[in-house]
Amino acid sequence: MRCGPARPAFALALALTLAAVASCRSRPPAPEAPTAPGPAPTGAAVPDALPPPTPPSGWRLPAGVAPTAYRLALAVDPAADHFTGEVEIELAIAAPTRVIWLHAAALTIASASIVAGGATQPATIVDDAAHERIGVVVPTPLAAGPATVSLAYRGEVTDDDAVGVFRQEVEGRTYLFTQFQANYARRAAPCFDEPGWKTPWLVEVTAPAGLVVLGNTAAVRTELVDGRQVVGFAPTAPLPSYLVALAVGPFELVDVGPVGQAAVPTRIATPVGRAAEAAAAARFTPRAVAALEAYLGRPLPLTKLDLVAAPTLFGAMEHPGLVTFAAEILLEDPARPSFAGRRQLRQTVAHELAHQWFGNLVTPAWWDDLWLSEALASWLGERTARAVEGHDDALLDALTARERALAADARADAQPLRRRLVGGLDVDASFDATTYDKGAAILTMLERHLGASRFQGALGAYLAAHADGHARADDLVAALTAVDANAGATLAGFLDRPGAPTVAVELACDDQPAAVATVTSADPTRWTLPLCVRFPDGRAGWGEACGWLIDGAARLPLPSCPAWLVANPDGRGYFRVSYAPPLDAALRTHLTDVAIADRLTRALDLAAQVRAGVAPPDAVAPWIDGLLAQGARHDHYGAVELARVLADHVGPAERKRWQRWVRARFAGIAMRAGLRGRTDDTAAALTVRAHLLELVGVDGAEPGIGRLARARVEAWLRDGAAATDDRARLLPAAVAGAPSGLQARLAETLAVTGDREARAVLLDGLSRLRGAADRAANRALYLTGAVEPVDGLGLVTGGLGTDVDAETWRDLTAHYDAIAARLSTFARGELVAAAAARCSSEAAAEVEAFFTPRAAAEPRLAVELAPTLVAIRACAEERARIVPALATVLGR
Structure with a gap:
């Protein structure tokens, strides 16, 4: 009552x-x-x-x-x-x-x-x-x-x-x-x-x-x-x-006015002097609420709404009527707009507003179903941001979110959607890619197969049944089952099992042509999955055949035997696809005819399969060459991701050959993409430019890009004229090679810079310096208290996992007490998490020996230690598989 x-x-x-x-x-x-x-x-x-x-x-x-x-x-x-x-x-x-x-x-x-x-x-x-x-x-x-x-x-x-x-x-x-x-x-x-x-x-x-x-x-x-x-x-x-x-x-209060069907009074609260920076959020919020109400068929369940900017915060929190945000997310300086910042504002505000229905109006009964509110808010928030403001690259956003979830699911310590949590620190540890991105990707898969209208009806029934109360995962399963029993079975199959299935696909060209699919993961008969295949159709360009993969197998009839075939069109299914060798070769041969989304999905699947050891490392080179021949930005992104599989394991012995290999394939493309942003840039252009510049300027050590990047960064340090987006892209290439005196100039600029975005870029640049003198200067800068304790951790951990891994680890452990003293007990786990960048069995043993006794006294260190050791050991195993194949790949 x-x-x-x-x-x-x-x-x-x-x-x-x-x-x-x-x-x-x-x-x-x-x-x-x-x-x-x-x-x-x-x-x-x-x-x-x-x-x-x-x-x-x-x-x-x-x-x-x-x-x-x-x-x-x-x-x-x-x-x-x-x-x-x-x-x-x-x-x-x-x-x-x-x-x-x-x-x-x-x-x-x-x-x-x-x-x-x-x-x-x-x-x-x-x-x-x-x-x-x-x-x-x-x-x-x-x-x-x-x-x-x-x-x-x-x-x-x-x-x-x-x-x-x-x-x-x-x-x-x-x-x-x-x-x-x-x-x-x-x-x-x-x-x-x-x-x-x-x-x-x-x-x-x-x-x-x-x-x-x-x-x-x-x-x-x-x-x-x-x-x-x-x-x-x-x-x-x-x-x-x-x-x-x-x-x-x-606080300064900015009146947004009434929003939504119930005319909910809405304000934005900012720190003193920053009210003018609330304009973008004030424009977006009423439109986002209207879009959410239209989709859900229910008014915003609030009597008032305040969006509050905290000076520093982990992100945002959906409290009913009082939604808190990090100021850097909610506020935008109109004099220095950032493309990436504006996208983050829209996506975060939409996510937190979606929580007013999913999480607040309907609340998980216990933390084991935290994913239920976070996945629904992630899925609906992204959908809303896209519907309200448009989105020039929903594809790349969707596939990268799916990749985060699939990468988490590939770990040895992967967690199911519904976790068995008892309380305490294990609840905090569950705010991860599985909780957010995996659930959202599964919802995306089901919406595509059921159709937007039927899926919308299932969510509406779920809300109506549990408004002002609680729900469990089984309640959402029931709502989906009422629409299609196979949809309910699909979600149920993911609830208590970690991991994602792999679907093997081949063509059967007999009297009844068909795509034959089987789950090759453990316990395959427990999976029910929606499955579509796309193939060339002379009359309509592309044709599709869809059905349900039940008990781990499916046979999808085709009108004829096509020259090529793509499973999981647009990458909307939450599973990996492996192709029979003839089908993989045919797909690569016909890349020009294959949709851009399907080319990128294949590249991302292959990269993951090489990392997991289920595809040979030398499989990446022909796909890189094939993608680069297509020329679209998404192809460049896929090619860079495939190259990164190898780049992460190149050592000193192969460094020169690797640099030549990278420059031969990517340098021209990186130069044509340009070093600075343009007014007509899309999200894809910004993302791909950053990836190309880092691969070519850092891994490839391309001297021309390095010189241009350093000149631009020097100009910024001199007069501060460059846009924030450009700074972030240019610094990695500018810092490569550790030009003399750069550490001091970056540190001097940091000391007089109050803008958080600019400070983040400067700290990232400093953390990439590898010379012994630069590392010592960075450590001194951190210990003086001149930088934020958590934001500045890269100054003392940035060399982990690089060529100076051993030296960085030695310095970190030697000065651990002084470094840890700058961090709260909650934040010290970040020091353990930083060690996950290391990549050898010896490193795992060192990390375990150093942190285990400390974790006994500080439970938050223990929360991070187990997953850190899993990551180090997995990287070591991956390196052992890939390094022997580098000579073959680089000989191409």
């Missing part, structure tokens, strides 16, 4: 309890709070005859007690390093109990009590810090039925990590935010911090007067008390704890 207005006694008690903080203006001393729930609060002690209850096993809260409403009051000040709060949680108790278990972390409990049956009992606290829980214990058992637990407490505001309640400072002004996904609402209030509890929240915030205070819903009451403002918000719709949000600071 929805909770009513806050009770006067609650607000008054909060005001009295927090009086000291309410008058605070300067930064107070750090609170003496433990890093886990604190000591037992004041109140009646549990009688000696009743021992304290034993904490439940695992991370989950026990069944039997459910929240039905929250009333939360927080007193915050961006200048303070702590906050205080009171929370009242209305409960439904299924069976008599003396203890209510709640999640809580880094909170000091001041008092606790439980009201039930008209009686109030003071409570004590049982601390289960290992699982971030507390037990609220009363002397007399609570009867089954309604009850209310009340707690007053103190918590920490963090400066280092964007989790819980955190703050960020920019240009002398401090802003406070919250980020509760996945397990961090417990750092702001004791609560049932699991997505399965979806409950109305009534929130009140006390903050310094003059600051903007934002919440999930509109402010309905603002009062001044002792010089501070007390802001009360309207009750929320039922929300899980991870979607509750606040933002407090000196």
Whole structure:
């Protein structure tokens, strides 16, 4: 049920309890709070005859007690390093109990009590810090039925990590935010911090007067008390704890106006002085909402919408009514527009708006189905961005997203869509390509086969059945099954198995010509897949035959026996395709007749198959030559991706021959593509130009491109005239060869540059310097604190996986303590992840030996260590297969 207005006694008690903080203006001393729930609060002690209850096993809260409403009051000040709060949680108790278990972390409990049956009992606290829980214990058992637990407490505001309640400072002004996904609402209030509890929240915030205070819903009451403002918000719709949000600071508010069918009032909140940079987002948002509502047939499920730009953030977060973004994503300087930045803005805003239906209106019942909301939002967000603004290269975006997912699925530690998560850090580790890109690619595959209208109907039925509630993967399977049983079976086949199938295709040219397809992956009969083939048709140019691959096999009848055949047209299927050798040769011979999308799909599949050892390394060379002969940008992209399979494993012995081989094939194409952007550039042109310049300028060491790139970069460092997109493309080629003095000039420019995009480009350039003196200067620059701790990590890790891998690893481990000291406990895992660039069994042993004892003390290091070791060992195995074949390939 929805909770009513806050009770006067609650607000008054909060005001009295927090009086000291309410008058605070300067930064107070750090609170003496433990890093886990604190000591037992004041109140009646549990009688000696009743021992304290034993904490439940695992991370989950026990069944039997459910929240039905929250009333939360927080007193915050961006200048303070702590906050205080009171929370009242209305409960439904299924069976008599003396203890209510709640999640809580880094909170000091001041008092606790439980009201039930008209009686109030003071409570004590049982601390289960290992699982971030507390037990609220009363002397007399609570009867089954309604009850209310009340707690007053103190918590920490963090400066280092964007989790819980955190703050960020920019240009002398401090802003406070919250980020509760996945397990961090417990750092702001004791609560049932699991997505399965979806409950109305009534929130009140006390903050310094003059600051903007934002919440999930509109402010309905603002009062001044002792010089501070007390802001009360309207009750929320039922929300899980991870979607509750606040933002407090000196924001500038840009009125977007009403959006959507319900005329939802919409604003953009920016840091001071950046309101003008919200114009692009303000133009896009109403159109994106309209497109989403038109597709889903449902209005935006909000009463107000604020898009909030945080100075620095991991990306974006879809809180209902209060969507937070990294400022570099949401805001665009009209004086320095970036093609790539504008695309990121559109795609990210559309993704977060799609979450208002998928994730917020319909919420996964547990984190094992996180993919359900992220995949649907990724798929629908990309579709919306494309529909609203157009997209000059949807093909390349779709295929590169599919490649990210397939690459993750090819790893030895690949995860299924539906993971068996128990809580804790394993939830954070699930925000990856499998969760986002794999699910979206499977949805794309099903939409193509079912048709847009039938697929749209299935999603509409899914939303209608679970609005304002929860859903599991099986619910989406059921919605698809209602449209086509094979579609439901396809999705079901991917839920609990990692990996992607490979479909082997051959032509049967007998009395009944057909494309014969079989799954060659493990346990092939468990797969149901939609399958189409495209072939030449003299009357219509191309013909297609489609059907379902059931029990691992399919035979698709053809009108005749074609000269060539492509399986998986446009790369929309989530599987690899391998062709019988005669069919592969015929396809390569007729590339001019094959669609661009199908040529690129084949190139990407072949690159992956060579890496996996199921296709020989020398297979890439004829395909590179064939693609380059076609001349389209997508062909160039595919050829570069195939070349990269070899480039990643070229050592000093083959370097000169490799450089000549690359220059002979790619240098002319790179020069014709140009070094600087043009006004008519497409997304494909920008992406392919960057790939070509790096392959030819860095791997190929082409002197002409290197000289031109250095001249352009020197001009930028001198007068700052080049566009950001050009800087990013030119720096790798300019830095190759480590020209004398470049490190100092890049560092000097970095020191006076505030623009985050430009700083990112400069840091990337610095991280590519390989000389011993340059590496030492980079390390000193990092340790002085002149660069952002995470953004600048490349300064000390950039040489890993390169010719100076051993030296970089030696320097990193020698200075590890000083480097790690610059990073929060949350961010130190990035140091482990950086080691995944290494590529030998010896390197794996070194990484394991160095980080294993440290991971025992810091669990976040352990989260990254296992996948890092998998990546290093996989690379070593790949190198052992490819290096012996390089001489044959380079002899061509």
